[in-house]
Amino acid sequence: xxxxxxxxxxxxxxxxxxxxxxxxxxxxxxxxxxxxxxxxxxxxxxxxxxxxxxxxxxxxxxxxxxxxxxxxxxxxxxxxxxxxxxxxxxxxxxxxxxxxxxx
Numbered sequence: 001x002x003x004x005x006x007x008x009x010x011x012x013x014x015x016x017x018x019x020x021x022x023x024x025x026x027x028x029x030x031x032x033x034x035x036x037x038x039x040x041x042x043x044x045x046x047x048x049x050x051x052x053x054x055x056x057x058x059x060x061x062x063x064x065x066x067x068x069x070x071x072x073x074x075x076x077x078x079x080x081x082x083x084x085x086x087x088x089x090x091x092x093x094x095x096x097x098x099x100x101x102x103x
């Protein structure tokens with residue numbers, strides 16, 4: 001009877017050691033998974049920050065390009081107005097010459 005009790009106690013201790021080992025392994029796996037998740041999140045945050053910087057840079061470039069295009073359009077309109085005024089003046093001068101020649 002004592003030997004059966006001792007065997008049962010020994011089996012219970014062995015089972016407890018196995019359970020402790022399994023628990024330790026699960027804790028290691030959980031720690032590794034948490035570390036992987038933290039690394040992944042840090043990488044995603046870094047990528048998000050890079051993308052936000054890209055958006056800010058591209059928005060600035062777009063605004064600068066729009067300003068440059070507006071300035072170029074204004075300059076072209078001014079040149080067109082100057083050319084039209086010069087053409088009108090030339091036409092008036094030629095008309096005046098024709099009128100003078102007809103007299």
